[in-house]
Amino acid sequence: MNFGERIKELRESKELLQRQLAATLEIDTPMFSKIERGERRAKREQVILLAELLQADVQELLTLWLAEQIYDLVKDEGVASDALHVTEEKLKYNQNKD
Amino acid sequence: MNFGERIKELRESKELLQRQLAATLEIDTPMFSKIERGERRAKREQVILLAELLQADVQELLTLWLAEQIYDLVKDEGVASDALHVTEEKLKYNQNKD
DNA sequence: CTATATTTGTCTATATCTGACAAGTCATAA
DNA sequence: TTATGACTTGTCAGATATAGACAAATATAG
Numbered sequence: 737m738n739f740g741e742r743i744k745e746l747r748e749s750k751e752l753l754q755r756q757l758a759a760t761l762e763i764d765t766p767m768f769s770k771i772e773r774g775e776r777r778a779k780r781e782q783v784i785l786l787a788e789l790l791q792a793d794v795q796e797l798l799t800l801w802l803a804e805q806i807y808d809l810v811k812d813e814g815v816a817s818d819a820l821h822v823t824e825e826k827l828k829y830n831q832n833k834d
Numbered sequence: 835m836n837f838g839e840r841i842k843e844l845r846e847s848k849e850l851l852q853r854q855l856a857a858t859l860e861i862d863t864p865m866f867s868k869i870e871r872g873e874r875r876a877k878r879e880q881v882i883l884l885a886e887l888l889q890a891d892v893q894e895l896l897t898l899w900l901a902e903q904i905y906d907l908v909k910d911e912g913v914a915s916d917a918l919h920v921t922e923e924k925l926k927y928n929q930n931k932d
Numbered sequence: 933c934t935a936t937a938t939t940t941g942t943c944t945a946t947a948t949c950t951g952a953c954a955a956g957t958c959a960t961a962a
Numbered sequence: 963t964t965a966t967g968a969c970t971t972g973t974c975a976g977a978t979a980t981a982g983a984c985a986a987a988t989a990t991a992g
């Protein structure tokens with residue numbers, strides 16, 4: 737499940753139009769369309785807003801949104817999976833610090 | 835172990851100067867210094883070159899280099915770890931495709 | 933002190949993104 | 963068919979981010 741797909745799903749389940757959500761995000765409809773189709777990336781702030789508007793779980797949306805960015809970064813790398821694991825270790829290590 | 839630290843380690847074990855490696859990468863010494871200290875990010879192409887120059891494992895260096903980028907992307911997000919897992923699933927799924 | 937290696941700070945050219953706009957498709961209704 | 967509303971596509975300008983150069987500062991060694 738991609739971020740955009742999920743947004744579309746939630747939007748349709750609430751029977752809202754792109755136009756309406758776009759207005760609240762203060763972008764135009766074409767831009768919103770691109771976000772839903774994954775052609776453009778939403779800003780973090782827009783994800784938060786969307787979660788409110790769609791009464792969805794912010795964490796879930798942020799996770800999908802972040803995962804998509806990571807995926808774009810690693811998708812063409814043979815070492816993608818290794819890098820993910822190294823990152824996870826680094827995260828654990830730095831969380832225990834301070 | 836960070837990418838830059840590893841480069842420095844390898845460089846010193848070979849008793850090479852920043853100036854020498856920088857010259858081959860066609861950047862100046864300050865730039866190289868920044869890469870070693872993680873203040874600036876090396877380009878993918880430069881990582882490949884460095885692996886050759888330092889007779890190091892390209893995969894290892896690419897992994898550290900990529901992991902650092904992922905880390906920068908997720909480090910401030912509460913959902914970081916979740917996003918990493920989602921990405922891994924996405925990777926597996928898309929590898930089986932085609 | 934002198935010389936060499938490295939680091940710090942700042943500036944610019946370039947590349948990359950965001951969003952707007954115009955025009956297009958598609959579906960449905962009259 | 964024509965009209966209308968929802969969405970998509972293509973392109974461009976402005977904003978933002980980034981790589982790299984340069985000058986100057988700070989080690990470190992002799």
